[in-house]
Amino acid sequence: MTEVIRDIPFLATDRVEALLDIERHLIAEQSTIERWFRGQWQRTPPPFYASVDLRNAGFKLAPVDTNLFSAGFNNLNPEFSALYVSAIQHYLNQYYPGLERVLLVPENHTRNLFYLESVARLRELLELAGLDVRVGSLIVEDRTVYDLPSGGQLLLEPLCRDGGRLSTTGFDAQVILLNNDLSGGVPEILVGLEQPILPPLAAGWRNRRKSQHFTHYRAVAQELAEVIGIDPWLIDPVFRRCQGIDFMRSEGRECLVANVDAVLEITRERYAHYGIHQRPFVIVKADAGTYGMGIMTAYSGDEFLDLNRKERTRMAKSKEGLPVSDVFIQEGVYTFEQTAQEAVAEPVVYMIGQQVLGGFYRVHTERGRDENLNAPGAHFEPMSFGQTCVLPCRKSPPDAPVNRYYAYGVIARLTLVAAAREMADWRRQGTPETGQ
Amino acid sequence: MTEVIRDIPFLATDRVEALLDIERHLIAEQSTIERWFRGQWQRTPPPFYASVDLRNAGFKLAPVDTNLFSAGFNNLNPEFSALYVSAIQHYLNQYYPGLERVLLVPENHTRNLFYLESVARLRELLELAGLDVRVGSLIVEDRTVYDLPSGGQLLLEPLCRDGGRLSTTGFDAQVILLNNDLSGGVPEILVGLEQPILPPLAAGWRNRRKSQHFTHYRAVAQELAEVIGIDPWLIDPVFRRCQGIDFMRSEGRECLVANVDAVLEITRERYAHYGIHQRPFVIVKADAGTYGMGIMTAYSGDEFLDLNRKERTRMAKSKEGLPVSDVFIQEGVYTFEQTAQEAVAEPVVYMIGQQVLGGFYRVHTERGRDENLNAPGAHFEPMSFGQTCVLPCRKSPPDAPVNRYYAYGVIARLTLVAAAREMADWRRQGTPETGQ
Missing domain, CATH: 3.40.50.11280 (Glutamate-cysteine ligase, N-terminal domain)
Incomplete structure (x- = not known):
């Protein structure tokens, strides 16, 4: 039987004002948000299904990966x-x-x-x-x-x-x-x-390219941020990409160093603006691909000047041996959610069509707050959400589980709008050789 | 807080083979049924909302009233x-x-x-x-x-x-x-x-006329009965109507007597066919109107030959004083559902658009199994369904609560198809004076 989480993991940070502010905005503007989504689905139909990995830093709530071939349906409540x-x-x-x-x-x-x-x-x-x-x-x-x-x-x-x-x-x-x-x-x-x-x-x-998805996501997040009056950075991770990277031959290092530093610089500026004292970091991963292979956390562009052989090999291949050549550099979003047992947790939210279904927490007992948690193994433990993400409750505080789940559902659906726009791109481009 | 019923009321009858048979058919043919409904909504859009009163006799499960202006949303789980x-x-x-x-x-x-x-x-x-x-x-x-x-x-x-x-x-x-x-x-x-x-x-x-609704319902029930191979009588109450009835002046009695007897005769034949030893009865009510006013239980056409003054007055007026002139004579369906406290219960199922939502039991401690229960008052007690009517469970017996609720949801949606066809009639007829 799927284990259901009754108490939402708590935020192990005191920098939650910005998030409370986002959550308050989402609850107050719920009617506007739901109408806005309806308008989006009229223009661009959603994919059949999708799931999205979110990271909640307390001061920022953002998607880091959107999966169009969702697994884990058995983990839903x-x-x-x-x-x-x-x-x-x-x-x-x-x-x-x-x-x-x-x-x-x-x-x-x-x-x-x-x-x-x-x-x-x-x-x-x-x-x-x-x-x-x-x-x-x-x-x-x-x-x-x-x-x-x-x-x-x-x-x-x-x-x-x-x-x-x-x-x-x-x-x-x-x-x-x-x-x-x-x-x-x-x-x-x-x-x-x-x-x-x-x-x-x-x-x-x-x-598919993560950079294409997050280019759409950036536009979508800006549109909604404007409608409800928030800083889009609070829900959108900064990113850059580098093409033609060969980790084994150390080709393209300059692009990596420059773009990692560029993402860190923007992040540093926003952290300063919000009085956040955490250290900015980036996640470097394949622009194509999934599965937590070839993913690296970095705190400085310099780290890419002297990768050792093991690190280069790990980055050079992603799932099924697809060689990495396009690299996606994404602002790292701390996950400050942790369970009562102090394990790090990140929410994964599921959707079918335009409907958010709920989700589960990916709980990892041996990974840090600045690491990718999508690494199945002995310490990976799914815990179903106790609620569906469909409904906020105005009578409860903005960080009550029901309202936090609603916020997750809104951010997840923003990635769904982005995915719908990706699909529209593919239809426009036409890919007859792939049967579409 | 709404009281939620965790144990479905039990069927206080041993004549449940026919119902188990319907339930078994509905569960086995669930995919076919859901597709059939999809086809119906493509042809005829559902009303925004509806609720339906069902009666479960153990040997028969049928709707007795379909409300297009649903109240009681507060009674849903x-x-x-x-x-x-x-x-x-x-x-x-x-x-x-x-x-x-x-x-x-x-x-x-x-x-x-x-x-x-x-x-x-x-x-x-x-x-x-x-x-x-x-x-x-x-x-x-x-x-x-x-x-x-x-x-x-x-x-x-x-x-x-x-x-x-x-x-x-x-x-x-x-x-x-x-x-x-x-x-x-x-x-x-x-x-x-x-x-x-x-x-x-x-x-x-x-x-609106009940006879128009149930004419459509009869056709709809026959269509589905054919698709899944059951006797449509098991889900469809026989009915007749009489026009131009004036209870106060005793006009139209012959029509009432003849049609009450006709409905009883058909019911008697089906009861004999299924070996049911209950006494057939009819419910006589206004063809227009609602609210349990002007509703009478009868066991013979003769009862309408000598109504006393009180009975005639009660039948002559329905809600808001609308005088009864068209009369709807419906096969009575026993409700053999009763709570652990032996109160009589009937299920009411709610829908929004094509979606069945669940429902509640109307529980009445002072009415009989052959009486209309839609009579709000001290002894009227709603109890929310513990489940939604959306999903059957093939691993559970056909009369497990989850499967009985699914059966209720199917029958309720048949009335929704009938209501959709009524609405299509109104659109075709056009009623410009009423703004449509």
């Missing part, structure tokens, strides 16, 4: 299943009213039973919404049933390709739902399909 | 508020994306504080969904604040009419949300408005 299923139903009603048969294509790491739990849970939610669902794997060669830690089972079936149609034996899917981030590139079997693919192949990490 | 608010947001997204300002027009019984609690709760849910809401009363002459039993307050403002627009002082509403069933006819101030009215004025009880 099962109490709110009706909300999740109704979110799927509303999405179908609006965008795919006639849809009956969906083929879900998961990641290839079939040995990660926690990931398979997420696939099984997603499948269950889709079925509860009234869809026929099969799970078609890119790698299994025979129908294979996996026994899951929860006691459930998941059947993976081999994919078949017949002309322009992808299927599993005896199942003519109308839509392909991708839960595979295509870090290894787009497999031949998915290229040129007749069936729509959600999200589009262009969302895969061979094509 | 507050745990699921996120679902209610998201239902409003999805409705707005789909049908009124630009909507910001709503004027809610409630019933005139301002001395019923429980009704005002419902208005206050509805207003709160609309605001949480991101709307600006004012409550404009047809009868208050000055802005009046009502203190509610829950500790909250409700402000009623006088309505103003300026040309084709209805407003309250300083508030230019874009949409009028009616929570007044217009039993007394359509007030002048609502006639010929520029603003859309939800639901349309034609839904008021001067125009």
